Amino acid sequence: MSRGRVHMPRCAIGGVEATVAETAHSFPRHSHDRFGVGVIVAGGHRSSSGRGVVEARASDAIMVNPGEVHDGSPLDERGRAWRMLYFEPAMLTDVAIELSGAATHEIELTQPVVHDPLLKRLFDRMFAVSVETQPVPDDLVREEATLELLGYLIRTHATTHAHPGYAQSLGPIARARARIDDDPSSPHTLADLAADAGMSRFQLLRGFAYETGLPPHAYRMQRRVMLARQLIARGATLADAATAAGYADQSHMTRAFVRLLGITPATYALATRR
Numbered sequence: 001m002s003r004g005r006v007h008m009p010r011c012a013i014g015g016v017e018a019t020v021a022e023t024a025h026s027f028p029r030h031s032h033d034r035f036g037v038g039v040i041v042a043g044g045h046r047s048s049s050g051r052g053v054v055e056a057r058a059s060d061a062i063m064v065n066p067g068e069v070h071d072g073s074p075l076d077e078r079g080r081a082w083r084m085l086y087f088e089p090a091m092l093t094d095v096a097i098e099l100s101g102a103a104t105h106e107i108e109l110t111q112p113v114v115h116d117p118l119l120k121r122l123f124d125r126m127f128a129v130s131v132e133t134q135p136v137p138d139d140l141v142r143e144e145a146t147l148e149l150l151g152y153l154i155r156t157h158a159t160t161h162a163h164p165g166y167a168q169s170l171g172p173i174a175r176a177r178a179r180i181d182d183d184p185s186s187p188h189t190l191a192d193l194a195a196d197a198g199m200s201r202f203q204l205l206r207g208f209a210y211e212t213g214l215p216p217h218a219y220r221m222q223r224r225v226m227l228a229r230q231l232i233a234r235g236a237t238l239a240d241a242a243t244a245a246g247y248a249d250q251s252h253m254t255r256a257f258v259r260l261l262g263i264t265p266a267t268y269a270l271a272t273r274r
Contacts, residue, residue: 005021005022005023006019006020006021006023006025006261006262006263007019007020007021007263007267007271008020008263008267008268008271008272009131009271010131010271010272011085011130011131012129012130012131012142013130013142013146015087015088015090015091016085016086016087016088016091016130016146017034017085017086018083018084018085018086018127018130018131019038019082019083019084019086020083020131021081021082021083021084021262022041022042022079022080022081023074023079023080023081023262024074024077024078024079024080025079025262026071026072026073026074027071027072027073027260027262028071028259028260029069029070029071029213029214029218030069030070030071030222030260031066031067031068031069031070031213031214031222032064032066032067032068032086033066033067033089033226034066034086034087034088034089035063035064035065035066035086035087035089035091035092035107035109036062036063036064036084036085036086036087037061037062037063037084037085037087037109037123037149037153038061038062038063038082038083038084038085038123039059039060039061039062039082039083039120039123039124040056040057040058040059040060040061040062040080040081040082041058041080041081041082041083042058042080042081043057043058043074043075043076043078043079043080043081044056044057044058044074044075044076044080045057045062045072045073045074045075045080045082046072046073046074046075047062047070047071047072047073047112047113048070048071049064049068049069049070049071049112049213050068050069050213051068051112054112054113055075055113056113057075059115059117059120060113060114060115061113061114061115061116061119061120061123062082062084062112062113063109063111063112063113063114063153063157064109064112065108065109066089067212069212069213069214070112083123083127085123085126085127085130087150089107091146091150092107092150092153092154092158093107095147095150095151095154096154096158096160099151099154099155100160106160106161107154107158107159107160108158108159109153109157109158110157110158110159111157114157116156116157118152119149119152119153119156119157122145122148122149122152123149125145125148125149126142126145126146126148126149129141129142129145130142130145130146172197172198172199172207173197173204173207173208173211173212174211175196175197176193176194176196176197176204176208176216177208177211177212177219179192179193179196180193180216180219180220180223181223184220184223184224184226184227184245184246185224185227185244185245185246186246187246188216188220190204190205190216193208193216204216221256221260222260224245224246224247224253224256225245225253225256225257225260225261227244227245227246228241228242228244228245228247228253228256228257228265229257229261229265229268231244231245232265232268232269232272233268233272238250238253238265238266238269241253241265242265250265253265254266
């Protein structure tokens with residue numbers, strides 16, 4: 001297999017992104033800002049996260065939560081192929097509210113890998129009507145397929161916790177993380193982040209890696225990729241996106257994109273603007 005055949009086809013459902021990959025590329029530790037659900041089509045895949053090391057093979061379903069730091073590599077030199085759908089968190093929250101009637105929920109997909117033929121069928125159906133759109137289905141078909149998949153995920157492969165609100169005060173590491181989230185393009189220093197968190201640089205470095213799974217620099221680099229991706233999806237030129245996201249130049253952004261996502265910014269732009 002190629003070491004980098006990753007494609008992001010256009011998805012006909014708002015709030016959802018699709019990825020099709022056939023690659024031997026190894027992805028470094030990273031996280032997504034969306035829930036991810038997919039199916040291994042061929043080969044085998046190994047991933048390590050806070051939930052341990054797992055392996056997935058053909059027909060297995062794979063899942064990831066927003067903010068969950070993980071990596072990904074093939075089981076052997078032949079690589080692997082998979083398809084993924086990434087959902088805005090609010091989509092799962094809305095479904096959980098409809099199912100339970102509770103006002104708000106915290107949702108966690110509980111298993112990174114599962115062999116579940118029904119989940120695979122529901123995923124394949126949604127992928128077909130939202131990405132492989134020949135013949136073109138109508139919106140009702142897409143809505144039904146989406147609701148069936150997400151409803152099954154919530155009922156079978158997720159834990160949900162109702163809570164009264166999100167007004168809890170942030171801890172020191174969470175404040176440092178929020179500062180990066182608010183402006184990943186800014187050249188934050190460890191001293192800046194430590195002062196904001198009210199701790200030493202050594203405490204900040206250890207605590208940040210412990211709570212997020214990444215050191216501050218790697219976390220900021222990832223957030224810059226996400227910011228650049230959002231800007232490109234909204235129509236920004238590649239050069240403008242690179243500048244706004246804090247990169248030294250467009251080539252710097254391209255290297256970061258390929259390392260984290262397996263595709264170039266130009267390829268992503270084509271996928272989102274068709």
